[in-house]
Structure formats: C-alpha cells, structure tokens
Amino acid sequence: MASLASPTNCHSWAPFAAAPRFGSSNKLIVHVSPTLLAPIAVSAGHTLNLSQKQKSSIPNFTTEGLWEETDWEKLDADLNYWTRPLRPVQWYPGHIAKTEKELKEQLKLMDVVIEVRDARIPMSTSHPQMDLWLGNRKRILVLNREDMISTADRNAWATFFAKQGLKVVFSNGQLGMGTMKLGRLAKSLAANVNVKRRAKGLLPRPVRAGIVGYPNVGKSSLINRLLKRRMCPAAPRPGVTRELKWVRFGNDLELLDSPGIIPMRLTDQAAAIKLAICDDIGERSYDVTDVATILLQMLVRLPAIGPEALSKRYRVDADSYFGKTFLDKISLQLFNGDVGQASFRVLNDFRKGKFGWISLERPPKYVAK
Secondary structure (H helix, E strand, C coil): CCCCCCCCCCECCECCECCCEECCCCCEECCECHHHHCCEEEECCEEECCCHHHHHCCCCCCCCCCCCCCCHHHHHHHHHHHHCCCCCCCCCCHHHHHHHHHHHHHHCCCCEEEEEEECCCCCCCCCCCHHHHHCCCEEEEEEECHHHCCHHHHHHHHHHHHHCCCEEEEEECCCCECHHHHHHHHHHHCCHHHHHHHHCCCCCCCEEEEEEECCCCCHHHHHHHHHCCCCCCCCCCCCCCCCCEEEEECCCEEEEECCCCCCCCCCCHHHHHHHHHCCCCCHHHCCHHHHHHHHHHHHCCCCCCHHHHHHHHHCCCCCCCCCHHHHHHHHHHHCCCCHHHHHHHHHHHHHCCCCCCCCCCCCCCCCCC
C-alpha cells in the first residue's frame, strides 16, 4: 500500500490534515481539509474512511470555521500531495518546438517584450526559461482575465510585481480593457529606439513589440482588441495560433503574435493541474475527472466559495464530503451517474466564472507583505 503520510504528517489516517497548533487558551486547533472526511483512494481499489472514534479523537473536532481564511502555502502543499498519485499532465504539440526556435530568433529584433499570463494563475503561467530568453530587454507583464479575479487578488499581485520592478498591466482581452494602456506603455518604453536612430542619421521606424506567453492566455485576443479588428485567429482553447505573425498598429508600433509556448516537460505537476483547471493546456493531456476532483478540493478551501456555495449550486448535500465523493454525488444528481459529464460541468462553471471572482494563486508571503 502506498504511504498515507501527509506533507504535514499530522496523523497517518488523515492524509489531508494540516499540522495541529495550540491557541492562546492552550486549546488544540486543527485545520483540516474537507476531504479529510471523505473516502480516500489509496491503492489497488482500497479506500480509507474515518470512523466516528477517529473523529472524536481530535479535541473539539468540528468543520465550523475551517474556511474562514485561506492558508495559501498549506493549500499549495496539499495540492502537491494530491497530484502525486495522478497521471502526469504533459502536453507539447509538435508546432511548439518550431515556434520556440523561431521566437528566440525574433526576440533579437524586439524593442520590448509583452509577456501575457493568466491572472488567475500568474505563477503557473510563467515560463521557466523566459528570463533567460529575454535577458535585459524591456518587458511588460500583462495579467489577462482581470475580470475573473477579485480586487484583493489584483492588489496583491500588483504589489508583488511592483517590488520586482516589473511594469504590470491588468487586462480583459475579451472586452478590451487595458489594451490602450498597454499600447502606450510599449511605445514609451521603446521611445529611445528612434532617438538613437536619428543620432545615427537613420530614419525612424515603428517600435517592435513581441507578445509571448503560455497557450490560451489571451495573446491574440489582446492584439485584436488593440487593433480593433480581427487580425489574429483567437478561440477559447489552447493551440489555435500556430505560427508567428507580425501586425502593425498605426504607424509607430508593430506587434508579433506568437503561438503559446510551454516547457517540453512539466515538472511542477501542481502548476500543470492549475493549467488544466484554467483551460491553458490541451484537454487530451489530463484526466478530466482527476482535475475536477482537485478543483473541488481547492474551492471548498476558499472563503469566497466554501462548502455551502458548492452544495447550493449543485443541489447536493455535502455532508462534509468533497473531492471525488462530492463529484460522484453531482453526477448522480444531474447526469444520471455520468462522472465525466459532471467533471466537465464543474470545470466549465469555474472557467466561465460561475463561482465568482476567484484566483487560484496568491504571491509568496516572503515577497508580498
């Protein structure tokens, strides 16, 4: 049997429990993931359930108040643990290797680089090689889909990146919010290009800005909104753009639209799961039921949602059971037991904002204070 020890190693029978701590009155306070109370698959079809005796062994055991605050570091640790037994998420279409090679060559021609990330998961949509590729080139960071995160999320990320000296633009590529600011910022950062050209007796030329980022983060939609016409193919799925394309914005700005680039191998499976949740990676790369199960386990931990909102939305009595057990209940309630359809429903509800403004990441505490 696989080991049941949790990342925090609280109890051998509680794989998703957080480490206990003592309050000011010396009462034992235990933060427990809601999935603690659900049957947990361990190996070879075996399941593990908490008995009433085990529940009562925790002083003042209750689920009340467990979702009042989100411990993002603990949630990330649990997410890493939940992904270990799953089939690895890997996706690297053939055109990406060709794109990456061509993009490195085009970067040499760029005056400024616009890196687009998904505002719901800014860290997970950061390419590990991007800093190396860009070197000292001027960069603008765009967090797209700002309409899908809360004001608190936005402020936290703005502070985080400001401390790193990065220029950040929050945008909504579907509605065009932030695009004009992006155009002005790109021109201003590269303003000295033509100053140097004139000093050399050369004619001025348009500023060249390359737009790069992971698949389906909204690069092409941003360009189309900036140009106020559909110049680049765009659709709400990864892999639509398959070749580099230069387009001109007025007389003084040229934009390079590029296909999404992603590492050949995704070593961070917690980040890969978040890519799947946000539809920023090809659907064939993951098991939809696994991803929906983890999404439910994450949502129940977020104060903006929690167990009551999930139970109300799907008309299912949670009974403190989440994850796969809750997904099974949704399938029986709404889809005649079809877990696959239930999984797609949960994922699409999140992707369409049915749960409200939700980020799945927050900046590391050691930087964002």
